[in-house]
Amino acid sequence: MNQLSKTALRPHTVSARISPAAGLDVLSRNEVTRLRDASQRGLHALLRRCALAVLTQGVETDDARALLDRYPDFDIQVLQQDRGIKLELQNAPAQAFVDGRIIRGVNELLFAVVRDIVYVATQMEAGGFDLEDSSGITHSVFEILRNARVLRPHADPNLVVCWGGHSIARHEYEYTKQVGYQLGLRGLDIVTGCGPGAMKGPMKGAIIGHGKQRRKSNRYIGITEPGIIAAESPNPSVNHLIIMPDIEKRLEAFVRVGHGIIVFPGGVGTAEEILYLLGILLHPENASIPFPLIFTGPRESAAYFEQIDRFLRLSLGDEVSRRYAIVVDDPAEVARLMVKGIDKVRDYRLDSKDAFFFNWALRIQHEFQVPFRPTHENMAGLKLHRDQPAHRLAADLRRAFSGIVAGNVKEEGIRAIEQHGLFEIHGELEIMRSLDALLHSFVEQHRMKLPGGSAYKPCYRVVVD
Known part of the structure; x- marks a missing residue:
């Protein structure tokens, strides 16, 4: 009482x-x-x-x-x-x-x-998490998810991770609901970053689809971290909330528990998530592992993914496009492709004797797991050049976007910009031009905003090496 x-x-x-x-x-x-x-x-x-x-x-x-x-x-x-x-x-x-x-x-x-x-505090103090190597970090992610009772050992693969902007146009939000509805009709559960916008819409749509199918025990999982939860409060549809210690473990949790990922229009944070996942999928050891990845949005947002696609192909090579599909204005087709993709995931896990509830087989390198502190020194030290393997370049591109997210909305990043001026990002001429064009398009499309709704002022300066 x-x-x-x-x-x-x-x-x-x-x-x-x-x-x-x-x-x-x-x-x-x-x-x-x-x-x-x-x-x-x-x-x-x-x-x-x-x-x-x-x-x-x-x-x-x-x-x-x-x-x-x-x-x-x-x-x-x-x-x-x-x-x-x-x-x-x-x-x-x-x-x-x-x-x-x-x-x-x-x-x-x-x-x-x-x-x-x-749980996280006591385990870290007791040395329960070995955070010195890649395997130890993966086990820490597993232990946090297991303690949250989100891992179900006897359930078929059906978790679809949905990424996208927390502040999107109304027609884009309505589209995320339509996709969620189609996923719900096909018995798929939803995992998002738990906030508003593209994190909320798929869950709301799936609730209707699940209801029509009279499906019970539905899961609407929200995975967040302390640095961003206040800016992206859990939406009312979330019925399983997990707070990971940092953004890197949050991202790893998505790809370990999810069986496929759908990306809706967003801003810098969404670009960071795309680069994180593609950097993992491009690693040679992950070449044969199926992992459905679909970029989708309404017809009015087609230009967003065209620009993302151009940037990815230029910086990471045309081969990167084999790891994702782009579907415009067709929610039912998105759901059908995801079901087919998850069927392949199921077959692969059975053949390789990997768990349905946690993707142990996926190789995630240490540079994708170590928390990136968006200091001026760290931002200036990024290596944005194509004379390295694509998965390594993707790792540093992700860090660049991560720093920009911090400078835009996170207290630590905002304070650093206020005290020391703009971040400097160094790199190869073509990549820098493409990155700058992408970021400017986010501004023009109102996908990058300062707190309080004031006029956007970049938190970064691009420097060509």
Whole structure:
């Protein structure tokens, strides 16, 4: 029973004590202490930021600092009691409650936040994750997903990862819903970055498709990380939330649990995801591993993928186009191609005796797994030249886009730009021209925006070597 009282100071906030609706029941005293610790070594600041993002589902902002500014008096404390744990919420957003009770889905995601923050912190401190080599990092991703109970050993492959922009045009959003609907009709579940836009639409569409097929136990999995959750709060359709420690482990989680990926129109973050995946698929050891990848959007967005395609072919070679299909304005065809692709994945996993629930066979090199800090020094040190294997160039191109994402929307990146000026990106003339043209097209199409909706000012400067 929630004991709820309206706060006098803020009319649109409430305070409450809540018990877990499902999942996490108990924590150790040490874990509770860490979650309550507001010092730099403690976990309270991280818990507060992630919890507020969950409580403000549906609020769309590009600024990770905006939510904390909007609810400066919000706080969350973990209480250890004889019958298990409770969360004490102070001055929480009222939209998370209905008639004095917290919405069940919000409750579940709040305790998922606690679960993941505690697990990652305790495992890292105890040396449970070996992060020094590639295999150890992959096992850490596996352990986090297993602890979140998202891995199902007896289910056929059916998880489709959907990537795309969190701030897209209305017609593009409607198209993502149509694709999700077609996927749902064919019994496919959805994995996204859990935010709005192209992460929300496929889930909403799939809900209708699943409902028409009277399908139960549907999964709408949202995978996020602490640096971006406030800018991309979980959308209301998410029923499984996983918070990975950083963007690289988040990306690896997508390709390890997903059986195919659909990319909708987006901006720099979407380009980063494309380069991450293609860099992996272009590695010689992954040449024979099936992994369906489809770029798709409505007819009005065809130019977006034409420009992406040109950039990929120029920088990585024409061979890269064999690893993806481009489908324009045909949701049913996208779903049919994905079903065929996943059938090949199933056959391959059976033949190779690889698990359906985790793609162990895929080789992911260490440079794709190590967190990239978007400092001025690191951005200037990227090697954007074609005199190296395509998968290595893709790795550095991804880092370049990652730094631009940080400079646009992440607090750390925004602060670095404010203090030290624009990032400098060095590289080969043709690649730099193509990269610059691609980034400018994102600006013209309003796919790159500064927090608060102000006029866009680039956070980077392109330098030709």
